[in-house]
Amino acid sequence: MSVSVRIPTILRTYTDGAAEVNGEGETLRDVLQKLDADFPGIGARILDESGKIRRFVNVYVGDEDVRFVDNLDTATPPGVQVSIIPAVAGG
Numbered sequence: 001m002s003v004s005v006r007i008p009t010i011l012r013t014y015t016d017g018a019a020e021v022n023g024e025g026e027t028l029r030d031v032l033q034k035l036d037a038d039f040p041g042i043g044a045r046i047l048d049e050s051g052k053i054r055r056f057v058n059v060y061v062g063d064e065d066v067r068f069v070d071n072l073d074t075a076t077p078p079g080v081q082v083s084i085i086p087a088v089a090g091g
Contacts (some may be wrong), residue, residue, distance in 0.1 A: 003076050006083040016040040029072040056087040
């Protein structure tokens with residue numbers, strides 16, 4: 001199942017500058033594992049040491065914030081867009 005994954009600017013060093021890459025998997029967890037296999041090291045920037053999505057990283061599957069769906073078990077139907085969005089803070 002192919003999905004597209006939008007990569008934020010701060011993580012594009014892992015994708016050779018690509019803003020969007022192809023991903024695969026039935027769940028967000030699968031997609032992130034494949035993403036890390038294709039672009040080693042990117043997974044550690046998205047997931048913490050316990051395997052959960054880092055506190056200051058927001059991930060959307062389609063228009064849904066995965067924190068309010070099934071988190072890493074959120075389904076990723078074919079053709080859906082996964083967006084990784086680092087939180088922005090400051091004043």
